[in-house]
Structure formats: C-alpha cells, structure tokens
Amino acid sequence: MEFIPQIVFILIVGFFGFLIYRRVSQISKNIKLGKDVDLSDNKAERLKNMVLVAFGQKKMFKRPLPAFLHLLIYVGFVLINIEVLEIIIDGVFGTHRVAAPILGNFYSGMINFFEFLAVGVLFSCIVFLIRRSVLRINRFKKIEMVGWPSLDANLILIIEILLMMAILGMNGADQILQQRGTDHYTQVGSFFFSSTLFGWLSEFETGALILIERGAWWFHIVGIFAFALYVTYSKHLHIFLAFPNTYYSKISPKGKMENMNEITNEVKMMLGMPVEGDSAPPPEGMRFGAKDVNDLTWKNLMDAYSCTECGRCTSECPANLTGKKLSPRKIMMDTRDRLEDVGKNGLDDGKSLLGDYITKEEINACTNCNACVEACPVNINPLDIILQTRRYVAMEESAAPDSWNAMFQNVETNFAPWKFGVQDRFNWSNELKEGK
Ligand code: SF4
Numbered sequence: 001m002e003f004i005p006q007i008v009f010i011l012i013v014g015f016f017g018f019l020i021y022r023r024v025s026q027i028s029k030n031i032k033l034g035k036d037v038d039l040s041d042n043k044a045e046r047l048k049n050m051v052l053v054a055f056g057q058k059k060m061f062k063r064p065l066p067a068f069l070h071l072l073i074y075v076g077f078v079l080i081n082i083e084v085l086e087i088i089i090d091g092v093f094g095t096h097r098v099a100a101p102i103l104g105n106f107y108s109g110m111i112n113f114f115e116f117l118a119v120g121v122l123f124s125c126i127v128f129l130i131r132r133s134v135l136r137i138n139r140f141k142k143i144e145m146v147g148w149p150s151l152d153a154n155l156i157l158i159i160e161i162l163l164m165m166a167i168l169g170m171n172g173a174d175q176i177l178q179q180r181g182t183d184h185y186t187q188v189g190s191f192f193f194s195s196t197l198f199g200w201l202s203e204f205e206t207g208a209l210i211l212i213e214r215g216a217w218w219f220h221i222v223g224i225f226a227f228a229l230y231v232t233y234s235k236h237l238h239i240f241l242a243f244p245n246t247y248y249s250k251i252s253p254k255g256k257m258e259n260m261n262e263i264t265n266e267v268k269m270m271l272g273m274p275v276e277g278d279s280a281p282p283p284e285g286m287r288f289g290a291k292d293v294n295d296l297t298w299k300n301l302m303d304a305y306s307c308t309e310c311g312r313c314t315s316e317c318p319a320n321l322t323g324k325k326l327s328p329r330k331i332m333m334d335t336r337d338r339l340e341d342v343g344k345n346g347l348d349d350g351k352s353l354l355g356d357y358i359t360k361e362e363i364n365a366c367t368n369c370n371a372c373v374e375a376c377p378v379n380i381n382p383l384d385i386i387l388q389t390r391r392y393v394a395m396e397e398s399a400a401p402d403s404w405n406a407m408f409q410n411v412e413t414n415f416a417p418w419k420f421g422v423q424d425r426f427n428w429s430n431e432l433k434e435g436k
C-alpha cells in the first residue's frame, strides 16, 4: 500500500512520456515530408540569429511592454521547471523535497526565487488574458482566429495561471505543516510569496492541509505533463521550435528570391551563356512551384509548426490592411492544418494546400514587400510559401492573372515588363532632347 503513490506516479510519467514521444515522432515525420534543402552553411551567423532572436527575443522588444511580460513567462517557464526534476525524484522514490538537505540554505533561496517567478508568470498571464478577452486587440480578432485558435490561446494562459497557483498553494500548505512538525515535512525554511496564504490556510486542520498540499503537488506535476502533451498540439510548440527555426532561418538578403536552377540554366542555354553546375534539363514529371505541402521545403513546414499565431505579420501586411483576403498568419496556419491532415490521411485524400486551404485570391494579393518576414518574432517566412504556390499557378496551370501574363510575355519578348521593344526603350529621352 505504501508504494501505491509511487507506482501511480511512474505509470503517469510513462503514460504521458509515451504520448509525447508518439506526437513528437508524428510532427518530425510530417516535417520530413518537405523537400530537402541544405541549410548547413554559415553556422556562426545562424547561431547568432538563434541566440538573439529565440533566446534574447530581440524582435519581440519592438513592443516593449508585451515583450517584457512575455519574457517573464518564458524565463519563469524554463526556470520553474528545474523544480520538476526534484518533484520527479520525490514522486519515484517517495521522498519529500529531496534536494533540501543537499542544498541547505540555498534551497529556500531557490524556492523563493521560483515563487517570485511564479507570481511574475501569474501576473503576466492575467494581463495577457485581459488583453485578449477584454481589450480585444485588432490582430487577435481576425477571421483566422475565430474558434479553436482563440480558445487555444486563452486555455494555455488559464492552465499556466492554475499551475502557478498550485505551486503557491503547495508551498503555503507545506510551510504550515513544517511549523506544526508534521511527519515527512522536513524544515526547509520560509517562502515569502506563499506565506501570504497563511491567513487562509492556517484555518485548516493538519489532515486537510496534507490533502491540500498533496492535491496541489499532484495537480502541479500531472498538469505539467498534460501541458507538455497539449503544447505539441497547439501553437505553443514555438516554445521548443523557435530555437531550430531561428537557427535555420533565411540569412540571405530578405528580398532575394530563390531561382529554380533548372529554369535558370535553360534560359542561359537559350541565350548562349555558360551554365553553372548541373545543366541537365528538368526531370520528367517535375513539379514547378508548390501545390501541396510535399512541394514545400522541410523549413517551410517547420515554419508552420513554429508559428505562434501572434499576428504581428498580419498587422503589418499592406494587403491585409487594405482589406484584401490575404493574411500571412493564415498562410502559416493553413500550411500546418494541411500538414496535420496529410499526417493523418495521407497526400492522396483528394485535397491540396493550394485550392482547399489557401486560395489564389489570397496569394495574388501579396505585394512581396517582406513586411511579414521582418515582423515575425521567430523569423518565419510566409512569403516563401506564397511565392512557391504562385509559381505553381503560373508555371503548371498557366493561370496567373491576365495582367501578370501580359507582363511575363513582355519580359520574355522585350526583356522588360513593358510592352514596347528593347530598341524603343529610350524613346522617352528623345522628347527630353527635343525639349518637348
Ligand atoms: S510579403 Fe505579402 S504577405 Fe507578407 S506582408 Fe507583404 S504583402 Fe503581406
């Protein structure tokens, strides 16, 4: 009987561990559906990007107040979870605050610091909840945020609030039990923030207090495991993916478009220019551009899983701001939704990213301004997906808008987007010479 809590604890750890492992494997398999692209160059620059943008949250600080609160949640989340190690050891071996005798006075200092962070996280989550639900910031109200995305954002804040309250409740009850000399509750000193709950907790008898302390302990640890699993299904996956995503983000100039080697070489050969690298013609059946997720690169797909749905991209997008259907955030959310569906049903389910999730109206509205890429706090590139789907429409379906087709034709015949021949290009200057 004495070992039942330990057995239950180990079973819970195993249960959540298995589900998390299965989900992470599925996400990794989904990302690997993307085309290969070699991003192993410029390691130092990539590392610098990751440290500044993911660890340092550099781009978040364009809006200092939310950035500070977000940083508080992020630091709190990372550091408070150090305590989880102790909780796991206690849970497996049936000990209580196993690290206290080893760390001595440092232990109570550490727990006090964790409590300070817990209060910071609590405060930040409440502010964010009010900001989302009461202030109703414009970018949180866009069409793609209706339903689950909004609920997901609020749920995660509520879960974090409950987890932080559980830490404070657990520590508060623990201290009173220590003061009463209850068996098993070793003296580990006082904790500042949770001692503010004494007025309420000291009303309880010892048996009820043990129930409160144990209840909060179990809620906290099971909550953390459940939270870790939930994160893999939610936009909060960015907590982990922000790091590889910023590391592998684009380091060439933002406006630089990637050409298709096969096409570049074909044009060069037509013009009698030397061809670099492989000059073989495009292989039979090769698809130009992207119709579905497997036509995108693994980095595009990792971008989709890393999106925090913050909407900073959409709030800067000139197409969206002028009432067009395009929202770069929706492009990322649609890509992730399609990827998830492909993971479950396979690629041959009669649907495709372009057409069933993202429409031509959306991609045609893009001005290629790069504002979304610049705004993204985790260096996601929605424009790349837009360009690749547009490339499919233009090259595979020949279904680009008429005005674009006319421009393509001009580029092909006149080497410029205008409709007059190259020999007439400077006619306008004749008028200047003639003083007209
Ligand atoms: S590049 Fe396109 S999607 Fe991105 S902000 Fe500009 S118009 Fe919007």
Ligand code: SF4
Pocket (backbone or CB within 6 Å): 306, 307, 308, 309, 310, 311, 312, 313, 314, 328, 329, 332, 375, 376, 377, 378, 379, 380, 382
């Ligand atoms: S793409 Fe970036 S900026 Fe846009 S919603 Fe996702 S995380 Fe936010």
